Amino acid sequence: MAKITLDGLKAKLTTNQLRAAELLLEKEYAPKGEKKTYAEIAEELGIDTSTLYHWRQNADFVQYLAAVSDTKLDSARASADAQLIRLVNGTSNNGNASIKALELYYKLIGKLTEKREIVQTSQEKQVHDVDAIKAEIERLRQSTL
Numbered sequence: 001m002a003k004i005t006l007d008g009l010k011a012k013l014t015t016n017q018l019r020a021a022e023l024l025l026e027k028e029y030a031p032k033g034e035k036k037t038y039a040e041i042a043e044e045l046g047i048d049t050s051t052l053y054h055w056r057q058n059a060d061f062v063q064y065l066a067a068v069s070d071t072k073l074d075s076a077r078a079s080a081d082a083q084l085i086r087l088v089n090g091t092s093n094n095g096n097a098s099i100k101a102l103e104l105y106y107k108l109i110g111k112l113t114e115k116r117e118i119v120q121t122s123q124e125k126q127v128h129d130v131d132a133i134k135a136e137i138e139r140l141r142q143s144t145l
Contacts, residue, residue, distance in 0.1 A: 009064040
């Protein structure tokens with residue numbers, strides 16, 4: 001399945017749907033208490049709330065909304081990186097480095113990985129008799145003939 005581009009998604013949507021996607025993202029990123037309701041967004045667009053609901057169920061609309069949200073998230077990368085470094089240096093945490101920030105930093109640069117080891121006890125180890133296995137295979141072959 002070919003990956004559709006942002007321009008490809010835009011071409012599948014109306015101007016009003018594109019504007020609706022922008023307003024829905026603004027709603028999600030707005031501070032608490034400043035978020036518009038779906039009814040307010042629909043009114044601003046000159047559509048019914050039910051139309052906005054149906055658009056939000058449309059696969060192309062949802063993909064476009066996700067792509068635009070990803071772009072917005074990507075644009076915050078430098079800010080997030082800067083905050084991580086402040087936490088690592090302790091300059092935004094009362095002079096103390098954040099242990100979680102340090103852990104995240106080392107994971108991001110590949111110096112910290114999670115390793116899990118499965119250890120068998122001597123009771124769990126099974127000794128296989130090769131000759132017995134071969135004999136069982138031959139017996140099963142003979143029984144299927």
